[in-house]
Amino acid sequence: MGRKITIEPVTRVEGHGKVTIRLDDAGKVTQSRFHVVEFRGFERFVQGRPYWEAPVLVQRLCGICPVSHHLAAAKAMDVIVGAGPGKLTATAEKMRRLMHYGQMLQSHALHFFHLSSPDFLLGMDADPAVRNIIGVAALNKDLAVQGILLRKFGQEIILATAGKKIHGTGAVPGGINKNLSPEERDRFLKGAAPLNIDQMIEWSRAAVELFKDYHRKNKDMVDGFAEFPSNHLSLVRKDGALDFYHGVLRAVDAEGRKVLNDVDYQDYLEYIGEETRSWSYMKFPYLRSLGKTDGWYRVGPLARLNTCDYIPSPLAQKEFEVYKAYTDGKPNNMSLHTHWARLIELLHSAEVIKELLLDKDLQGAKLVKKGKKVAEGVGLIEAPRGTLFHHYRINDDDQITMANLIVSTTNNNEPMNRAVHWVAMNVLSEKPEITEGMLNRVEVAIRAYDPCLSCATHAVGRMPLEVTLVDARGNVLQRKVR
Amino acid sequence: MERLKRRRLRGVACDANYQLNVEDALACAGYDTVIFVDAARGVDEDGAAGSVDGDAGAVRRLRKPFTFTRVRAAGSMPAMSHALRPEAVLAIAAELYGKTPDARLLAIRGKCWEVGEGLSAEAEADLALALEFLEGFLKEVRP
Incomplete structure (x- = not known):
């Protein structure tokens, strides 16, 4: 039967x-x-709302990555208020970056330590009653604590930059509504152990080593599990560097050939289509140039490390070189290597947070810029799980008339x-x-x-x-x- | 939570999250008594307020403005997700930090669940009753 x-x-x-x-x-x-x-309800829900509400409202889309939605919506609204890419003040952009890299840190820590490490450390066949963070704690208490404190540190960064731990209001159309005080900065830089950035960098390095060690011992399984060729898409900085906050859209195929060559994401509709299928509410995006059948792509850590040319922080770059050498510089198409990529990004996030904390622009007073208002804006960001698209149109009464969101999961x-x-x-x-x-x-x-x-x-x-x-x-x- | 904060109760710390998560175990481990507070929808089989995270299916109207029940650490971690129930948070606090605070769940009857809407008049009334009760309880347990 x-x-x-x-x-x-x-x-x-x-x-x-x-x-x-x-x-x-x-x-x-x-x-x-x-x-x-x-049912996909949010795109309808925000219609009729004033545009400046969107960065706050959309945070309710996700309990893990509200900041990504907050910032993607804010970036779209920047365009609408005439303060699009390159026009924000240094303080505003760097505060947003700090917020976002704090988000990446906490989300990646949660994803790996809390949600995925039980499968590796306890085994995929382990009793489901213990295959969880408590089981990990029983096996390796220090590791479980590190995972929790990495997450907590990222959350504290979000609190300091977004103003609130939940549904922050930090990013506003055209800028940010607060800077980082010297006291807040020093707490992250020199806080009592373990909650300071140097400890977070050290634990992130250890997490990468943990995965590499697991990989050495379980190479065939890790490499072979759900391995399949695909295209890969992400934002990259204009010089090809990994960048989670802003950049141009790049896609490569399974062999590393560029199939989307560093285009402006304001024009994403020219390059990305969304197919619907009768059996799922979730759409199936694809690269128009390759068509519905061949144009699908991956986003997220694996894709980002396939599209970028390098990582602009020293420790993560060193790990990136090891990671890339494993596939002889070719795109990595092994699904479980996403965790390896994720942990390299965790390390990169910690390094960038330190770099930003040392930047005096965070104490600047120029927070908001505005220009000539337009009726439409697109905001893209690299959320923890991949490229996030927010696209809005507004009417003369400042109400949102159209919203299109392509989230990482949909990609x-x-x-x-x-x-x-x-x-x-x-x-x-x-x-x-x-x-x-x-x-x-x-x-x-x-x-x-x-x-x-x-x-x-x-x-x-x-x-x-x-x-x-x-x-x-x-x-x-x-x-x-x- | 903001209203409770404004009352400046001695020895009481307040925190608010969109969802409970692993780091809340660390917070719970630092206190003798922990009270989880959220809007409630639905009713459990025993008549107590239903889940506080809006599980599908539990949508019946609650009879009481609020319920106040003891919460104990879960022996296991059912329905794992990044969003944890109070029982799971307490279990992590016990496992990682060896702390088992006296924990309660204050589940306040919810009325409307639309995103971005304020409290309804009924919810406001229930909240006032719940806060009054909670303040009394906190005065009793404070050293």
């Missing part, structure tokens, strides 16, 4: 998602789909489907029994890209995902809901 597996919710993944795997009578996988079952929709399909074909297909550990590998594949689906669904605060196994006649044979 054919079978179908559905996983819902994918634990440790935010948002409502569903994985359905169909098996034929011989237990062979005939179809796998990762689909999102929530990675096809790659996550491919990763799930890899697990379905290589782990689940033609097996006499489907174990919990096997189903967990479906989640591991998704978690490599994203622990957060609420952004993509544009739902608020919901997080489940389920995996269901269904036979050829549509009968549910196994369902995983946690």
Whole structure:
């Protein structure tokens, strides 16, 4: 009898998602789909709201990366108020950068230590009751504490730059509403151990080493798990450096050839299309030049380290060289290497935070600039899990009339489907029994890209995902809901 | 939370988060008593206020303006996500820091859940009752 597996919710993944795997009578996988079952509500919700509210409202899209939405919306509103790229004051841009790199630090720490490290340190087949941060703590208390304090440090940076820990108001159209006081700066630079930036840099370095050590011991699994060729897309600085806050859009193919050559993201609609499919609310973006079939791409840490030419901070650059040497300088298409890339970015974020804290521009008094208002603006940013697009139009009454958001999870929709399909074909297909550990590998594949689906669904605060196994006649044979 | 802060209760610290997360375990470990407060929707089977994180399905109207229940560390971590329930936060505090504060959940009946809207009149009334109760409780437990 054919079978179908559905996983819902994918634990440790935010948002409502569903994985359905169909098996034929011989237990062979005939179809796998990762689909999102929530309605995308936020783009409609912000319509009619004054444009200056958007940077605050959109933060409710995600519990992990509200700052990314805050800043992407603010960047779009900068354009609308005539203070687009290059026009902000040095203080405003650097405060925003500090906020964003604090966000990257806390999010990457959370993603790896809290959500993904249990799979590596305790094993994908470990009892799910212990395959979590408490299990990690029991195994290595210092590591668990480091993960928590890295996250806390990033949150404190956000508090100091955004003004509030939740739904901050720091970034405003055309600038920022506060600078960093010398007292705040010194607390991060010279705070009592362990909460100071030098300790964060050290722990970030240790995290990279931890992954490299795990990789050395589990090379075949890490390299082979959900490995598939793809295009890769991200912002890069104009000189090709890694930059999470601003840049031009670049995409490379699986061999490293540029397929999108450093274009202005205000024109993203010329280059990026969004395909809808009947079985998922989440759209499938693609590079128009390559078409719907071949134009899909990955975003996020793996993609960023494939598109950028170098990392502009010394310790992360050194790790980047090791990372790139592993694939002989070619793009890395191994899904679990996303964690390796993520930890290099964690280290880079810590280094950039220190560099910014030492910059006197953060104590500047010129916070906001305005110019000639226009009716439309696009803001892009590299969110922790990948490129985030915010696009708005306003009317003469300053009300938002159109919003289009392409979030990281949406950009990675096809790659996550491919990763799930890899697990379905290589782990689940033609097996006499489907174990919990096997189903967990479906989640591991998704978690490599994203622990957060609420952004993509544009739902608020919901997080489940389920995996269901269904036979050829549509009968549910196994369902995983946690 | 802002209203509670304004009352400047001696020995009481206030913090607000969009979602509970791992670092809240560190915060909890530093106190003898911890009270989790949030809007509540739905009702659990035992009649107590339902989940505070808006789980799907639990949408029935609550009968009481608020409920106040004891929370204990979870033995395991169900429904792992980056957003944690109070029980999971307490479990992490116990595992990492060896601290098990006396913890309670103050679940205040919610009315409207639209993003960006203020409190309804009913929610305001429930909040006032809950705050009055909480202030009384805090006066009793403070040294």
